[in-house]
Amino acid sequence: MTLLLHSVYVQVWSKHFRRRASTKQSYIGVLKRFEAFLLKEGFHGELDFNQFHASREHPGRYLPIQRHIIDRFFLHLKENEQITDNRLAATVTMLKLFFEFLRDMGLIEQNPMTNYPRPKCESPIQNTALSLEECMAVLKAALWRDPFYRQEFVLIWFLLITGLRLSEIRHLRRNRLHLDTRVAQVFEGQKTEQRPVAIPQDLAAELERYTTHAEYLKHANRGDEYLFHQKGAMLSVEKLRRLLSELSVAAGLSRPIRPHDLRRTAAYLMQKGGMHIVNIQHQLRHKHVGTTLRYVPPLVDLAKILEDMEYHSPQR
Structure with missing residues (x-):
């Protein structure tokens, strides 16, 4: 069963992605893991990050995806996939950039990973400055x-x-x-x-x-x-x-x-x-x-x- 990979979110992102094919595959790998996690958590139906959680205080109303879902995803990776710190840091970066893109495109109302910390194994940012x-x-x-x-x-x-x-x-x-x-x-x-x-x-x-x-x-x-x-x-x-x-x-x-x-x-x-x-x-x-x-x-x-x-x- 696919949930995220066939969503409008990934379709629009894929259309605008301009980096190397190998880099794109790395992003897709992260999105596959996130999709598998959502399915494991019991999510079903059409994916809508703007109406992701049912409101306890107001029946029939929904809330955007919250940060605690992201926290649980990364905890799952550490506990169940024994992911290395470097790979975890790269995963955080890629998922964060994916959500930033969705927010910039107006596809989601709020970014659940705004100011999300990256694990302390910082590598130099690729130098893409123009001369x-x-x-x-x-x-x-x-x-x-x-x-x-x-x-x-x-x-x-x-x-x-x-x-x-x-x-x-x-x-x-x-x-x-x-x-x-x-x-x-x-x-x-x-x-x-x-x-x-x-x-x-x-x-x-x-x-x-x-x-x-x-x-x-x-x-x-x-x-x-x-x-x-x-x-x-x-x-x-x-x-x-x-x-x-x-x-x-x-x-x-x-x-x-x-x-x-x-x-x-x-x-x-x-x-x-x-x-x-x-x-x-x-x-x-x-x-x-x-x-x-x-x-x-x-x-x-x-x-x-x-x-x-x-x-x-x-x-x-």
Whole structure:
């Protein structure tokens, strides 16, 4: 009996999955284990993560899938499959990314694995950052596609500078952009606490031109509109993925760009520009500097980083 693998969730995910076939098979292996666990737990019927649990307080009502189901799944893997810590960590990551995708696509109302901890066997994040030359090629390709309104050009530049996540850039509204102080307040779609991101003067000037362009103003709503809207509507995940794929080809890159590659590129560019690791952490809004260190290969040894962090701490 199949439950998850033939669901609309996996069908949509499979259609948009852009990584290697071997990586996709690894994800499918995790989804098979999760499906087997749900069947073992006695789940039957059509799978709906938005109406997964029957409400005890309100008969006839249902609740979205809760985190304790995820906890029990991983406990099951550890106790019954003797899964290694490294494999468990990879399983957590893949299932978490799967649910993040469903949430970004609007297929589920809440992600049961938001802020879910990964076992402490962190491996370096694969370095998929673009080189400076590749960044310039992508920006030139975007400018060539639309030299007048330049929405795509501004969007890519904004992502390369701010390092915003996919959900954050989609939810960012014009009234959260303060060009006078050159900051953007990230209040929606973020995974961590609300923090501003800095914007350099040349990008601020381009944003001023973009947000006063006649095409932009057609769908303006006194600042409450999405900054990178599609005729007033929120930028769709599919639209951004397709744009990055087309720009990759136009720029002559050897591989397609994924949204999170731009976040890693932002970290790389900040590091290359000499920015302190703590400042990179603040710009990316990482809760722990250890996460930031996994985004950028340190140019100095760890002892020096910790020494500098101590110097920059507020207690000094």
